[in-house]
Every structure is written in C-alpha cells, then in structure tokens.
Amino acid sequence: MSLPLTPMIQSCILHFGEMGSRWGINRTVGQMYALLVLSKEPLCADDITEALGISRSNTSMGLKELMSWELVKLQHRPGERKEFYSAPGDVWDIAKTLIEQRRKREIDPTLSTLRNLLIDSPANADEEYAQQRMREMHELIEMLTLWTQEIQRLDSAQLGKLLKLGSSIGKVLDMKDRLLGGKKETTK
Amino acid sequence: MSLPLTPMIQSCILHFGEMGSRWGINRTVGQMYALLVLSKEPLCADDITEALGISRSNTSMGLKELMSWELVKLQHRPGERKEFYSAPGDVWDIAKTLIEQRRKREIDPTLSTLRNLLIDSPANADEEYAQQRMREMHELIEMLTLWTQEIQRLDSAQLGKLLKLGSSIGKVLDMKDRLLGGKKETTK
DNA sequence: CTGTAATTTCAGTAATTACTGAAATTACAG
DNA sequence: CTGTAATTTCAGTAATTACTGAAATTACAG
Known part of the structure; x- marks a missing residue:
C-alpha cells in the first residue's frame, strides 16, 4: 500500500481502532490490524509506524500482540533483513x-x-x-x-x-x- | 443471599471480575453481576457494596451500567423505598x-x-x-x-x-x- | 408538606494502561 | 568476523479509566 493513507482507508482504520478499544485489544493494535487487512502488499514495521503516526517501539509491541493472536503472517524478502507482515487473505x-x-x-x-x-x-x-x-x-x-x-x-x-x-x-x-x-x- | 460470601462463591465472583476486565466491562461490574446471578434473592445496593467491599457510589455506577445493558431487573418491596436488583433466572x-x-x-x-x-x-x-x-x-x-x-x-x-x-x-x-x-x- | 433514607452526581485521586525515546540486543549482508 | 540496519526491551511519562467521599438530589413514608 502506498502511503500516505486516503481518507476512505483512514476512516476505516480509525473505526476499527475505536472498536478495538472496546475489546481487550487497544486502539493502536486495532488500527494496525485494520491497516494490514486493507493492504494488498505486506507492510514492514516502518510502514506501519509512518502510516499511523505512532512510535517505532509501539509498532513493535503491537505486532508482538498480533503475533500472539496468530493474526499476522511474517514474510521476508531475499537479501533484506527487514520483516514484512500481512493479514490472511480470507x-x-x-x-x-x-x-x-x-x-x-x-x-x-x-x-x-x-x-x-x-x-x-x-x-x-x-x-x-x-x-x-x-x-x-x-x-x-x-x-x-x-x-x-x-x-x-x-x-x-x-x-x-x-x-x-x-x-x-x-x-x-x-x-x-x-x-x-x-x-x-x-x-x- | 446471606453475607459474607463463602469461598466458593467468592472465587466465582473474582473469576468473572477478571473476565469482565478483558471485555469492555470493568472488573467491579463483572463481580457485581456474578454476585447477582449467584444470588437467589434480589440484592439492594448496600448488600452489593458490603459483599464486594467497594464504595456505595461505585455500586451505584455499576448498577447504572448493568441497567444500560438490560442485564438486571429492578424490584421494590411494598413500604420500602429501597431498590432491589436481580439477574434473569434463565x-x-x-x-x-x-x-x-x-x-x-x-x-x-x-x-x-x-x-x-x-x-x-x-x-x-x-x-x-x-x-x-x-x-x-x-x-x-x-x-x-x-x-x-x-x-x-x-x-x-x-x-x-x-x-x-x-x-x-x-x-x-x-x-x-x-x-x-x-x-x-x-x-x- | 416534611423529614429522612436512599440514590446519584461529581470533582478529586488512585490505579491502570498506553506510549515514547533511549539503550540494548539481534540478525545478517558483506 | 564486522559493521550496521532492524528489532526489542524497558524505564519513565502521558493518557485513560476506575474508584472514593462529600454534596446534591430524589423518592416516599408519615
């Protein structure tokens, strides 16, 4: 997904952030997951940090949480250390x-x-x-x-x-x- | 229900308190509802306050919340102003x-x-x-x-x-x- | 209508949770 | 093995949520 976010995608992310905070999950993690679900391409931590305007460490913690829920898949690109994350396609x-x-x-x-x-x-x-x-x-x-x-x-x-x-x-x-x-x- | 609580009932209430806090509902409200569900007789606000060791005002707010969820029924006894609360029997x-x-x-x-x-x-x-x-x-x-x-x-x-x-x-x-x-x- | 018991509101505080930035660690290209 | 880019950890702080006690309001017995 090319950043920055369009208003449509932005609103969807904000909505799931709010919803997330009514569940056990916190707002940021909700937003992160919405972003991943709406993205065709896997995103790296920096993409998420930038798109949501949060700190890099917050992104790291959020991804950890999503991993513990088994809601994200991890991918690597050959020749790069960077990790890319994506949500299931279905x-x-x-x-x-x-x-x-x-x-x-x-x-x-x-x-x-x-x-x-x-x-x-x-x-x-x-x-x-x-x-x-x-x-x-x-x-x-x-x-x-x-x-x-x-x-x-x-x-x-x-x-x-x-x-x-x-x-x-x-x-x-x-x-x-x-x-x-x-x-x-x-x-x- | 005659107070104070027995250990068995106590543990059940504590468990639902913890669970409640993983939902949107907070710990105290979870405990309050467990107490009401496990009580044969309707309870008044003071019963709840005493059984859970919380402040009277906290009880009032919790009951308000449970009312907004339509999870409790309100009852009156003739000749008393006091309000009694109970959970559905089913x-x-x-x-x-x-x-x-x-x-x-x-x-x-x-x-x-x-x-x-x-x-x-x-x-x-x-x-x-x-x-x-x-x-x-x-x-x-x-x-x-x-x-x-x-x-x-x-x-x-x-x-x-x-x-x-x-x-x-x-x-x-x-x-x-x-x-x-x-x-x-x-x-x- | 009056007095009082019961309930609610609310400002202040305590407790918890979320977030940041810096430091430490890890992973790997070279 | 070395250097560096990426990730994670963590202590400190900000933000939010939960709770209390006092004051205000409400409901009704008498």
Missing part, C-alpha cells in the same frame, strides 16, 4: 482465528473455573443455589462452544453456501426437529 | 441479552461504517483493494449476525433440545447440503 480465516483465540483466552478458563467450583459439595443452601447457576452456565457455554467449533470446521466455500441460506436456517432447525420428532419429544 | 436469557447488546454496540456500528465506506467509488488501486476487503468483511459479519439472530429466536427449551444434538450439528449441515444438493452445487 476474512473467514481471520474470523476463525479470532473466535479460536477468544475461546482459548476467555471461554476455556471460565469453563475450567466453573468445573472446579462444581466439584465440592455445597456447604449450605446459598451454595447449593449458586452451584445450580454455575452448572447452568457451564452447560450453556459448553454447548455454544461446541456449536461454534462445528461451524469453524467449515471452509470459506462451505460457509458461503451455508450462510447464503440466510435466515432460512430456521427451516434447517425445523427440519432437525422433524427428524428428532420421531424419537420421543412432542413438538415444543 | 442463563439463556442472560446470554441472549449479552449477544444482543454487543451486537448493538459493536457489530451494527461496524456494519454501518463499512456500508458508508463502500458507497464511494475507489479513487485508486489501493482503495479498490481495500474496498474489496471491506465488502468481504461486511458480508461475513452480516451473515454471521443473521445466523446468531436466528438462534436467539429459540427459547430455552428449544435450545436445549437443539444443542443436545451436540457436535452432530455436522449432520444437520450435511442434511442441508443434501437438500441443497438437488439445486446445482456439486458437493464441495
């Missing part, structure tokens, strides 16, 4: 990585905490009630996680096909109901 | 509210920003590429949003039935493939 790959990483950082620890708290038997009525809620939370989170993991298995093409069904997913679910219907549930 | 209701609110705060503004940026025609090759990425992002986010909205329609009982299928969702998707198969896609 947005669904990016989304899958995000989902995966957030699961690891937020969901898994929560599930494990809940499981541990559910091992002990309740000491009184309050704990009994509290454990019941924890059990419900654990079950719900686990189910939702399984579900999204299934969806993550899909590759880009499959996802496209599937989601183009759009809101007719309702129909898919009904279909499932009919299938299950035979088992022993009365409808609803 | 964890799926809580999850649905969370999803809904995050959609409103993060997804919708992003979709609208992207749409706006896609209106103008690209000024150069860089912008053309950038717009292409934005288009892909917009499409993906919109599809995922539609999908989760469908799932949000389900009530607790339906969800339970559906998710008890567990990972066999793969089968549901295959099923859909077979249904669609007739149309014109060759498999994969």
Whole structure:
C-alpha cells in the first residue's frame, strides 16, 4: 500500500481502532490490524509506524500482540533483513482465528473455573443455589462452544453456501426437529 | 443471599471480575453481576457494596451500567423505598441479552461504517483493494449476525433440545447440503 | 408538606494502561 | 568476523479509566 493513507482507508482504520478499544485489544493494535487487512502488499514495521503516526517501539509491541493472536503472517524478502507482515487473505480465516483465540483466552478458563467450583459439595443452601447457576452456565457455554467449533470446521466455500441460506436456517432447525420428532419429544 | 460470601462463591465472583476486565466491562461490574446471578434473592445496593467491599457510589455506577445493558431487573418491596436488583433466572436469557447488546454496540456500528465506506467509488488501486476487503468483511459479519439472530429466536427449551444434538450439528449441515444438493452445487 | 433514607452526581485521586525515546540486543549482508 | 540496519526491551511519562467521599438530589413514608 502506498502511503500516505486516503481518507476512505483512514476512516476505516480509525473505526476499527475505536472498536478495538472496546475489546481487550487497544486502539493502536486495532488500527494496525485494520491497516494490514486493507493492504494488498505486506507492510514492514516502518510502514506501519509512518502510516499511523505512532512510535517505532509501539509498532513493535503491537505486532508482538498480533503475533500472539496468530493474526499476522511474517514474510521476508531475499537479501533484506527487514520483516514484512500481512493479514490472511480470507476474512473467514481471520474470523476463525479470532473466535479460536477468544475461546482459548476467555471461554476455556471460565469453563475450567466453573468445573472446579462444581466439584465440592455445597456447604449450605446459598451454595447449593449458586452451584445450580454455575452448572447452568457451564452447560450453556459448553454447548455454544461446541456449536461454534462445528461451524469453524467449515471452509470459506462451505460457509458461503451455508450462510447464503440466510435466515432460512430456521427451516434447517425445523427440519432437525422433524427428524428428532420421531424419537420421543412432542413438538415444543 | 446471606453475607459474607463463602469461598466458593467468592472465587466465582473474582473469576468473572477478571473476565469482565478483558471485555469492555470493568472488573467491579463483572463481580457485581456474578454476585447477582449467584444470588437467589434480589440484592439492594448496600448488600452489593458490603459483599464486594467497594464504595456505595461505585455500586451505584455499576448498577447504572448493568441497567444500560438490560442485564438486571429492578424490584421494590411494598413500604420500602429501597431498590432491589436481580439477574434473569434463565442463563439463556442472560446470554441472549449479552449477544444482543454487543451486537448493538459493536457489530451494527461496524456494519454501518463499512456500508458508508463502500458507497464511494475507489479513487485508486489501493482503495479498490481495500474496498474489496471491506465488502468481504461486511458480508461475513452480516451473515454471521443473521445466523446468531436466528438462534436467539429459540427459547430455552428449544435450545436445549437443539444443542443436545451436540457436535452432530455436522449432520444437520450435511442434511442441508443434501437438500441443497438437488439445486446445482456439486458437493464441495 | 416534611423529614429522612436512599440514590446519584461529581470533582478529586488512585490505579491502570498506553506510549515514547533511549539503550540494548539481534540478525545478517558483506 | 564486522559493521550496521532492524528489532526489542524497558524505564519513565502521558493518557485513560476506575474508584472514593462529600454534596446534591430524589423518592416516599408519615
């Protein structure tokens, strides 16, 4: 990407910066990633520093963070020491990585905490009630996680096909109901 | 809930406090909500203040925040001015509210920003590429949003039935493939 | 309407997080 | 191996966010 940034690209970067700061990720890292995603060519640290008007060391730390999320790929050019960074070319790959990483950082620890708290038997009525809620939370989170993991298995093409069904997913679910219907549930 | 807190309940509250601080929500608000969820009885502001060892004004601000997320219900007891707060009894209701609110705060503004940026025609090759990425992002986010909205329609009982299928969702998707198969896609 | 208990607001401060610039380290072309 | 360009680390500072206590406001029992 040739610098400096056009207003259009600039606004997009600023927006993702703001959004980033509502997540755990900070503003600058959000901007950096938007910049990388919108760039056709891989960028080096100096490109990013210049484009966003931040310090070189800040760029370094931000890239480290993005690496830890596995959201960027590193490339080298022959005969140059400089490192070039780029985002995956497929947005669904990016989304899958995000989902995966957030699961690891937020969901898994929560599930494990809940499981541990559910091992002990309740000491009184309050704990009994509290454990019941924890059990419900654990079950719900686990189910939702399984579900999204299934969806993550899909590759880009499959996802496209599937989601183009759009809101007719309702129909898919009904279909499932009919299938299950035979088992022993009365409808609803 | 009778105060003070037992170690079990304490740990759960602390965990959700930590998790909360990785989201936009701050530690105290996370703790407050965990406390409310684990409490059988509605709590008043002073109960929360005392249980978490925070200032009364902090409690007030936290409750305001939770109200803005529509995550707590307000109750009054006859003959008392005091206000009592409680979380929904059904964890799926809580999850649905969370999803809904995050959609409103993060997804919708992003979709609208992207749409706006896609209106103008690209000024150069860089912008053309950038717009292409934005288009892909917009499409993906919109599809995922539609999908989760469908799932949000389900009530607790339906969800339970559906998710008890567990990972066999793969089968549901295959099923859909077979249904669609007739149309014109060759498999994969 | 009055008194008071409860809640909210807000300015000030504490705590945390983000960022910079200089120094140290690393990687590699030559 | 040497020199240098690139990257990283880190201590210090800036910026932001969280929290408190006092003052103001609100709600309602009486």
